[in-house]
Amino acid sequence: MTHEAQTDAGPETKSALSGFLTDFKSFQMEIKNRMTEQDERIGSLSRKSAHRPALSSAAELVAPHRKAIDAYLRAGEDAALRALPLEGKGMTTGILADGGYLVDPQTSDRIMGVLRAASSIRSVATVAEVEAGVYDVLVDHTDIGAGWTNEAGSVSETDTPQIERISIPLHELSASPKASQRLLDDSAFDIEGWLAERIADRFIRAENAAFVNGDGVDKPTGFLSYSTLPNDNWAWGNLGYIPTGTAGDFSSVDPSDAIVDLIYSLGAEYRVNASFVMNSKTAGAVRKMKDADGRFLWAESLVSGQPARLMGYPVVISEDMPDIDVDAVAIAFGDFGAGYTIAERPDLRVMRDPFSAKPHVLFYASKRVGGDVTDFAAIKLLKFAAS
Numbered sequence: 313m314t315h316e317a318q319t320d321a322g323p324e325t326k327s328a329l330s331g332f333l334t335d336f337k338s339f340q341m342e343i344k345n346r347m348t349e350q351d352e353r354i355g356s357l358s359r360k361s362a363h364r365p366a367l368s369s370a371a372e373l374v375a376p377h378r379k380a381i382d383a384y385l386r387a388g389e390d391a392a393l394r395a396l397p398l399e400g401k402g403m404t405t406g407i408l409a410d411g412g413y414l415v416d417p418q419t420s421d422r423i424m425g426v427l428r429a430a431s432s433i434r435s436v437a438t439v440a441e442v443e444a445g446v447y448d449v450l451v452d453h454t455d456i457g458a459g460w461t462n463e464a465g466s467v468s469e470t471d472t473p474q475i476e477r478i479s480i481p482l483h484e485l486s487a488s489p490k491a492s493q494r495l496l497d498d499s500a501f502d503i504e505g506w507l508a509e510r511i512a513d514r515f516i517r518a519e520n521a522a523f524v525n526g527d528g529v530d531k532p533t534g535f536l537s538y539s540t541l542p543n544d545n546w547a548w549g550n551l552g553y554i555p556t557g558t559a560g561d562f563s564s565v566d567p568s569d570a571i572v573d574l575i576y577s578l579g580a581e582y583r584v585n586a587s588f589v590m591n592s593k594t595a596g597a598v599r600k601m602k603d604a605d606g607r608f609l610w611a612e613s614l615v616s617g618q619p620a621r622l623m624g625y626p627v628v629i630s631e632d633m634p635d636i637d638v639d640a641v642a643i644a645f646g647d648f649g650a651g652y653t654i655a656e657r658p659d660l661r662v663m664r665d666p667f668s669a670k671p672h673v674l675f676y677a678s679k680r681v682g683g684d685v686t687d688f689a690a691i692k693l694l695k696f697a698a699s
Contacts, residue, residue, distance in 0.1 A: 323497055385580045416658030429514060432630035433523040436648040437585050437683070447480045447655035449686045478686050480655045483531050486678040487514035493671050507662070511677045523654070523683050524632040532573075532683030535652055535691055536634075540641060542699075543577045543692065551685075552577065553641060553693040560638035560696050568601045568609055570694060574645050575623060577692045582647040587626045589644040591633040598622060598643075635694055643694035656681040 388540045426523050427434060441448055450476055489510035519532075526534040546552035554577050556570040557563040563570065578586060590598070611621045619626040625645070634640045657680045665674040685691065 319398070334521075396538060427512060427519070432520055432589070432628045433562060433648065433652065433683075434519065434654060436589075436628055437523070437652040437654050438649050438686075440653060441658045442655050443657065445482050445680075447482070447653070447682065449478045449480065449653055451466075451476045451478055451686060453687070453689065462540045475512055478684060480532075480653060480684045480686075481684040482655060482657060482680040482682040484678055484680050485515055485518055486676065487511045488674055488676045489514075490669055493666070493673055496673060499661045507675060507677070511660075515679070519681065520630060521632045523652070526683070528684070532681065533685070534683075535644070535685050535695075536641060538685060538688070540693060540695065548688050551688060551693055553695040555695050555697045555699050557698060558696070559698050560640075561636065562597070562696075568603065569658065571598070571601070571609070571623060571679070574643065574692060574694045575625070578646060579689060582650060582690045583625075585647045585649055586645060587623050587628050589628045589630050589633060589648070589649060590642060591631045591635065592629055592636050594633065594642045595620075595627065597636060639695065640696045641693040641695050644691060645694070646691035647687075648691065651685060651687045653686045654681065657663040 487510065489507065491506065522532040522534060524534045525536050526532045527537055535551065541547065541550045542552045543552035543554055546645070554570060554574045556567075562568075575583065575586075601609045603609060609623055610627075613620050619628060623628065633644070634642050636642045660679050662678060663676045665676060668674055
């Protein structure tokens with residue numbers, strides 16, 4: 313190349329070099345700005361993480377399965393669950409072929425505790441835990457005959473008691489609460505407590521309604537589903553009732569007499585463990601009753617957790633009982649421990665479904681429970697009717 317060519321190319325080279333340096337500086341500034349933004353973003357995440365409550369490390373030490381269950385609930389990862397020994401202390405869960413698992417002992421106990429504390433009929437009925445799909449109760453509701461005789465007289469044949477079998481099938485009760493995946497990703501969220509509250513609430517309401525009014529079709533048979541007869545004409549398979557004497561109300565003259573008649577319509581052998589069952593609206597009306605000396609028949613409990621008493625007998629408030637109305641049986645009185653039996657399987661099954669309700673995760677919980685009247689003589693009703 314000649315000296316002249318080099319001289320002519322000089323300005324072009326300088327211009328290109330200057331443009332390159334300018335572009336390079338812009339690139340450097342862009343990289344610097346992006347790094348600054350990334351540092352700020354990381355710093356923000358770190359500050360948020362510092363303020364986020366951590367899961368209890370002590371709990372993981374005493375209950376290592378909790379971390380595995382938490383991972384399963386958050387992301388469906390079951391490797392940690394499979395690695396845990398099923399016979400270990402406090403660990404009774406098992407992975408099923410369909411992806412379900414039995415809730416760990418702490419969660420299951422918490423749910424059952426809420427049920428027993430808040431479920432009205434459950435608190436006074438007999439509760440049996442069974443492993444089969446049907447629970448049979450054998451009942452002898454007849455009496456053996458007897459008669460007087462003398463030494464030389466002949467002995468006549470007497471009646472023989474009859475045994476009746478009452479079968480209580482178990483029905484499936486289910487609940488399906490859901491939570492967003494973002495909520496489950498929050499490490500401070502109490503997954504077990506949330507599940508317990510949601511599932512217990514659903515189960516309490518469904519069970520209470522069925523134990524009182526259930527028709528026995530895919531649910532327990534409620535004691536009010538049976539036909540009723542005047543107590544003077546009572547027969548096994550029906551519930552006896554006492555009328556108040558006024559349609560849709562207590563009698564205007566001595567209204568408490570109906571309560572007294574109801575109490576003594578029940579056999580003495582049942583009155584020892586008897587309870588009243590009514591809803592809050594009916595309780596409000598009964599609460600105002602007084603005896604001839606002006607004393608209230610209703611006595612509030614002075615002990616926390618104990619029910620109020622009506623004429624000395626505990627009162628169970630069940631909102632599924634009917635209101636006072638014409639021909640309504642708004643008050644029940646009886647030994648529900650003898651009169652009503654609840655049969656249930658002790659296990660609670662939970663499945664995680666992250667697909668059906670995206671972006672939410674469904675938790676399908678189910679248990680099997682049944683209920684039925686097992687002694688028709690142990691429960692009497694107050695009917696708001698003239699006769």
